[in-house]
Amino acid sequence: MTPPSLRTDSSAPNPASDRAFFGHPRGLGLLFLTEMWERFSFYGLRPLLVLFMAAALADGGFGFDRPAASAIVGIYAASVYLASLPGGWIADRWLGLRRAILIGAVLITSGHLAIGISGMAGAGMGKIFFFLGLVLIVLGTGLLKPNISAIVGDLYPEGGARRDAGFSIFYMGINTGAFLGQLVTGYLGERVSWHWGFGAAGVGMLFGLLVFWLKAKDMLGTLGQDIVRDPNPAVQAKREGTVRNYTIAGLVVLAMVFVLAGTGVVALDPQAIGGAMTFVLVGIAVAFFGFLFAFGGLTRDEKRRSGVIFVLFVFAAIFWAAFEQAPTSLQLFANDFTDRNFFGFEIPATWFQTVNSAFIILFSPVIAALWIMLAKRNIDLSSPAKFALGLALAGVGFLIMLFAANRVVASGGSVLVSPWWLIISYFFQTMGELFVSPVGLSSMTKLAPRRYLGQMMGIWFLATSVGNLVAGLVGGYVDPTKLEQTPLVFSGTAIALFGATVILALMIVPIRRMMATAK
Numbered sequence: 001m002t003p004p005s006l007r008t009d010s011s012a013p014n015p016a017s018d019r020a021f022f023g024h025p026r027g028l029g030l031l032f033l034t035e036m037w038e039r040f041s042f043y044g045l046r047p048l049l050v051l052f053m054a055a056a057l058a059d060g061g062f063g064f065d066r067p068a069a070s071a072i073v074g075i076y077a078a079s080v081y082l083a084s085l086p087g088g089w090i091a092d093r094w095l096g097l098r099r100a101i102l103i104g105a106v107l108i109t110s111g112h113l114a115i116g117i118s119g120m121a122g123a124g125m126g127k128i129f130f131f132l133g134l135v136l137i138v139l140g141t142g143l144l145k146p147n148i149s150a151i152v153g154d155l156y157p158e159g160g161a162r163r164d165a166g167f168s169i170f171y172m173g174i175n176t177g178a179f180l181g182q183l184v185t186g187y188l189g190e191r192v193s194w195h196w197g198f199g200a201a202g203v204g205m206l207f208g209l210l211v212f213w214l215k216a217k218d219m220l221g222t223l224g225q226d227i228v229r230d231p232n233p234a235v236q237a238k239r240e241g242t243v244r245n246y247t248i249a250g251l252v253v254l255a256m257v258f259v260l261a262g263t264g265v266v267a268l269d270p271q272a273i274g275g276a277m278t279f280v281l282v283g284i285a286v287a288f289f290g291f292l293f294a295f296g297g298l299t300r301d302e303k304r305r306s307g308v309i310f311v312l313f314v315f316a317a318i319f320w321a322a323f324e325q326a327p328t329s330l331q332l333f334a335n336d337f338t339d340r341n342f343f344g345f346e347i348p349a350t351w352f353q354t355v356n357s358a359f360i361i362l363f364s365p366v367i368a369a370l371w372i373m374l375a376k377r378n379i380d381l382s383s384p385a386k387f388a389l390g391l392a393l394a395g396v397g398f399l400i401m402l403f404a405a406n407r408v409v410a411s412g413g414s415v416l417v418s419p420w421w422l423i424i425s426y427f428f429q430t431m432g433e434l435f436v437s438p439v440g441l442s443s444m445t446k447l448a449p450r451r452y453l454g455q456m457m458g459i460w461f462l463a464t465s466v467g468n469l470v471a472g473l474v475g476g477y478v479d480p481t482k483l484e485q486t487p488l489v490f491s492g493t494a495i496a497l498f499g500a501t502v503i504l505a506l507m508i509v510p511i512r513r514m515m516a517t518a519k
Contacts, residue, residue: 024166025155030211030219035148035209036177038105041112042080043139044201045183047327047350048189049073050476051335060119061195062127067476070328071270072173073169074472075277076134077324081465083142083345085458086250088150090143090371094243097147097154097224098216104147105209107140112202119195120466128262135258151224154427172361174314178205179357186350211394271473278469285313288455298449302513304331305447308384309456311504311511312443313463315387318500319436320467322394322493323429323475326353328475329489333401336480337408339416352422359430367434370405384511395497397428409483447515 021029053069055061064072091100114133118126131284147172152170156163181204189197230236289310292304335338367381374381381389440460450457474493477485 001240004264010373012217019504022169024162024169026218027155027220027223027455028152028167028169028472031148031152032173034101034105034208034212035170037211038108038141038144038148039177039243040181040184040204041108041201042137042181043178043210044185044204044351045112045115045137046077046298047182047331047353048185048194048197049076050328050331050458050505051349052194055099055194062130062426065476066332066479067473070268071274071472071473071474072476073328075274076138076468077327077468078274078277078281079138080141080145080433081337081461081468084140084146084461085142086247087142087144088274088458090243090247091147091150092227092268094225094227094240095143096222097151099225100143100147101151101212101224102144102179102209102216104140104143105205105212107136108144109140109202109205109209111136112198112205116195116199116202119193119198131262132258135254151220154175154223156236168364171370175357175360176230179354179361180351182357186348186353187359190348214408229502248450252260273313274473278466278473281466281469282317284312285459285466294451296449296452297366301514302449306449306452307445309459310467311507312383312387313459315384315391315500315504316436316440316460316463317466317470318392318496319387319394319432320464321470322398322497323433324468324471325465325475325489325493326426326429328472329486330401330425330475332475332478333405333486334419334422336478337404337413337417337486338419338422347419350424352419355423355426356430356433359427362433363434367431370371370414382508382512382515383439384399384504385506386439387437388501388508389495390432390439391501391504392432393428393435394432395494397432398415398490398494398497399427400428402487403493405487405490409487412484413480448504 019025021027043272050069050073053059053062053064053072054066057063060068067397087100087104087354091097095103114129114136116133118129118133120126121129125189152167153163156166181201184204185200187197194357213474230239253353259267261268289306292298292306296306298306331349331353334352338349338352340347340349399419403418403427407417408415440463444456444460474489477489478483
C-alpha cells in the first residue's frame with residue numbers, strides 16, 4: 001500500500017501561489033513542525049549523553065571516564081553532519097526527497113526507541129541497544145535533515161525575498177524545537193530518570209513522523225515525490241542500481257563493525273577513533289580542493305573564489321571546535337561547578353543548553369536588521385571580516401569561562417560560581433554564531449562554481465563535522481577530580497579563537513580582492 005504522503009494529488013495547492021501559512025505556502029507549516037520535532041529530539045538527547053555516559057553505574061549511567069564519554073558525543077555529532085552527504089546523494093539519485101525524509105524519520109524514531117529499551121535490557125545488552133540507537137539516529141538524520149531543507153527551497157520556485165523569509169521561519173522552527181527539547185528532556189533526564197529523558201526525545205520525533213506522514217499529501221502536493229530522471233530508462237536503472245548497491249554495501253560494513261564491537265571481538269577506543277576521524281575528514285577536504293584545482297576545469301576566477309571557500313572552511317572548523325563544546329565541556333561545567341539553586345529549585349544542568357537557542361530566536365532579527373542598516377549606509381563588511389568578528393566574539397565567551405574556572409580552582413573546588421558566567425559566555429558565543437553560520441552558508445552559494453555548488457555545501461557541513469570531533473576530544477577534560485585541567489581547556493580554546501581572528505583579519509584585504517566578482 002502506498003503511504004499517504006507519497007501519493008500524487010492533482011488537486012494539491014500550487015506552492016508558488018499558496019499564501020495560507022502567514023503569507024507562505026501551507027507546506028512550510030508542515031516542514032516547520034516536522035523539523036521542530038526532529039530538532040526537539042536531537043537537541044533533547046544530545047546534552048544528556050555526556051552526563052549519562054559519565055554517570056556512575058550506581059546512578060544509572062555507564063561509568064565511562066569523561067574524555068571517552070565526551071569523545072563519543074563528538075563522534076556522534078560529527079557523524080550526524082557527515083551523514084548529510086550520502087543522505088542527500090541517496091535522495092537525489094534513488095529515493096526522492098519525500099521518501100528519504102519519511103524513512104529518516106522512521107529510523108530516528110527507532111533509534112530513540114532502542115535507547116529507551118536500553119534502560120530495561122541490563123548492563124551488557126543495554127549498551128548494545130544504546131549505541132544501536134545512536135547509529136540509527138545518525139542514519140535517519142542524514143536522510144531527513146538535508147532533504148527537508150531542499151523541499152523548503154522547492155516551495156519557492158520564484159526565489160527572491162519571499163524564499164529568504166521562508167527559510168527564516170523554518171530556522172525559527174529549528175531553534176524552537178531545540179529550546180523546548182532541552183527543557184523537557186533535561187528535566188526528565190536529570191530529575192526523574194535518564195531513560196525518561198531519552199524517551200521524551202523519542203516521543204517528540206514520533207510526533208514529527210506522524211505529522212509528516214499524515215499531512216504531506218495535502219500540504220506539499222507532488223513536491224519531492226520523484227527524482228530527476230535520465231531520459232534513457234536503461235541509464236536511469238543503472239544509476240539507481242549503483243546507488244542502491246553502494247548503500248547496501250555501506251550498511252553491511254557498518255553492521256559488521258557494530259556486531260564485532262558489540263560482541264567484544266574488536267575493542268574500540270573513542271578517543272583514538274575521534275582523532276583518526278579528524279585527520280581523515282581534514283584529509284578529505286584537502287584532497288577535494290586539490291582535485292578541484294588540478295582537475296576541476298575551473299577558470300582563474302573560479303579558482304580564486306574556491307580558494308576563499310577553503311580559507312573559510314578552515315576558520316569555520318576552528319569556530320565550531322569551540323562552539324560545539326556546549327554539550328561537553330560547558331555542560332560538564334554547568335553540572336559540576338555552577339550554583340544552580342534558584343529560590344530552592346535546582347536548575348537542571350541541561351537547561352543551560354537552551355540559552356543559545358533563546359538568544360538565537362531573540363537576536364537573529366537584530367543581526368539581520370544590522371546588515372540592512374549597514375548596507376544602507378554603504379558599509380559592507382566582507383565575509384572574512386564577519387567571520388573574524390564571529391571568532392573574536394566566541395573567544396570572548398571562552399575568556400569569560402576562564403575567569404569562572406580560575407575561581408573554582410582557587411577555591412579548591414569548594415565554590416560554585418554564578419550561572420551568569422555561563423549565560424554571558426553563551427551570549428558572546430551566540431553572537432559569534434550569528435556572524436559565522438548564516439554568513440558561511442551565504443558565502444558558499446555566492447562563491448562556489450555552479451557545477452560544484454552541492455559539493456561545496458557538503459564541504460560546509462564537513463567543517464561542522466570536524467569541529468564537533470575536536471570539541472568532543474577536548475571537552476571531556478572538565479573534571480572535579482582534576483581541577484587544573486578546566487582552565488587549560490578554556491584558555492586553550494580562547495587562544496585558538498583569538499589567534500585565528502588575528503590571522504583571518506590580516507587576510508581580509510586579499511580575500512576581498514579574490515571575492516570581487518562574486519555576487
